[in-house]
Amino acid sequence: MGRSAAPEGDPARIMELLWGGGSTPISRPRNGKPGLTLDRIVEAAVSVADAEGLDAVSMRRLAAELGVGAMSLYTHVPGKTELVEVMLDRALSTLEPGDDTDAGWRERLTAAAHDYFQLLCAHPWMLGVVALSRPVLGPGGMAKYERELRAVEGLGLPDLDMDSVVTLLDSFVAGAARAAVDAAALADQGEVDSEWWQSVAPHFEKVFDPERFPLATRVGATAGEHHNAAFSPAHAFEFGLARLLDGVGALIVGGGTGGD
Template identity: 95%
Template sequence: MGRSATPEGDPAHTMELLWGGGTAPISRPRNGKPGLTLDRIVEAAVSVADAEGLDAVSMRRLAAELGVGAMSLYTHVPGKTELVEVMLDRTLSTLEPGDDTDTGWRDRLTAAAHDYFQLLCAHPWMLGVVALSRPVLGPGGMAKYERELRAVEGLGLPDLDMDSVVTLLDSFVAGAARAAVDAAALAARGEADSEWWQSVAPHFEKVFDPERFPLAARVGATAGEHHNAAFSPAHAFEFGLARLLDGVGALIVGSGTGGD
């Protein structure tokens, strides 16, 4: 499931925010503007985080974005810690529920991994607050966890192994997304891998001895030619996911059922 690394905040209030809705306005509309709701606050917070990162999200900034006084936000959410929990869960809730019809476990896990990878790349701020040790305990986080568990239900795996497969998948996807986001950030600053290599290669070739490092020379050249760079986040994700699923397949075979 999605995991949170945010401070604890107020657990009781956080659960109310995660599960209690948030569409009904508490404050009255002013000057024809819609009333303030938790949904509007979360939508504004996610928009700011997507554009500028989570550090840019503050009650003062959100109040300015929404055209309200900062203190009015506290009627809906006690602080940033609780707000981030809701942001995470609402963003996870945008994931597709998954289609289990006429698909095997491998296709189901592949689809779940791709959806989560794309979500993290679209909302890089999530990478700074997701953690394996603290699950996001809202409906969005639970729906994601349920979907991933359904992918391996009925295969003969013990419950602990089912959870471990999901945890392994989430951990891999988060790492792959972080690498992709970092590469995209470098490219956005005009530091694309291909340009970096073009500037470094002439100097590296002067000092590198291929006879001393024959495998590095041969394999590195092949990979560099294939990726047109030293590293391809997309290839790393697809290759790693395939190998991870191979391992899950071996686990299923070892359970004695062989999978579906």
Template identity: 45%
Template structure:
């Protein structure tokens, strides 16, 4: 899918599809099979998600979705107008599938930790989400609205006003998405080179030793070596997650206390 930005489809058609609104006038907005229809919007969306989960967004084409659903390529357009709307439906569907248990943790910090962990799990289950850019006018489907409502409730009792709560949630989710993207890039590097980080450093050590002169880069060499020795790798996703999440919540704590 060349376009990886949400909200680029025709808004009224996208919203009608997201909410499966039968009154919007177009046959593509029906949720269930009707006469002459061999599939449903949900089956088309599920097929696209499965393809993206297995082989990334590049694998999601109208032809590949049609093949997975078992319909002709052109008939897919009777369910979704195009790839832009399909991407919106895919994102909203995975949001709708997220667990939303009642908040039982007594402290806001524990609740926000859970928000972060749940979103991290979402990115791990659907890595292609790290490639999706969200516009300032995201498609407000049932999945997005349910996710937003649930995550806002984690801030109850913090004393933040509505504007600060919205910004704080965006700040937390921004950290999660940034970490997920970095973790995915690191995994891709290992996969593309068929080498672990340790093997890569061992293979390139002679060149690195000549290039990384301690006299020219005393701090970089010292700190880099200490970090690499501590984590067994130049960058540890787990350490970066724990450290970054703690610092993100520390920043929000200063806001809450104020």
């Protein structure tokens, strides 16, 4: 499932925020403006994080975005730590439920991986707050975990193997998304791969000895021509996902690890 690496806040308050709703306004509307709710705070926080990164999210900044006093936010959420937990779970809750019972396990895991990859790329700040050691214990995180487990349910795998498959899938997707986000950031800064190579190549060719690195020369040239770049995030994701699923297929055929 999606996992949170955010510092620990108040566990009881976090559970209340995650599972207790948040659409009911506590503060009264003013001048025809909608009342302040947790939903509005989270929506504003996600918008700021998407545009400027998680560091830009502060209670003061959100108060300015929402046109309220900073202290009024604390009526709804104790602080940024708890807010980030809710932001992460709300983002995960936008994933499709995956109503694909007629599809095979490979198709279901492929769809889940693509959806998660696209979500992480759309919200790069999530990559800084997901970790394999802590589950997101809200409805969004649990729904994602449930969907992924359903993909491998009834295949003869022990429960531990089912969880391990999902953990492996999530770890791979997060790594692939991080590479894609990094590549996109370089492109946004004007560092186009082809232009970078044109500026570096003349200097590289002066010092590089192809006879010393024959395989790197041959294979690197082939990959570069195919991708028109040194690296293709999309290709890496698709290739890696296919090989990962090949391994899951072999695990299924073998009846799992026996829960070891």
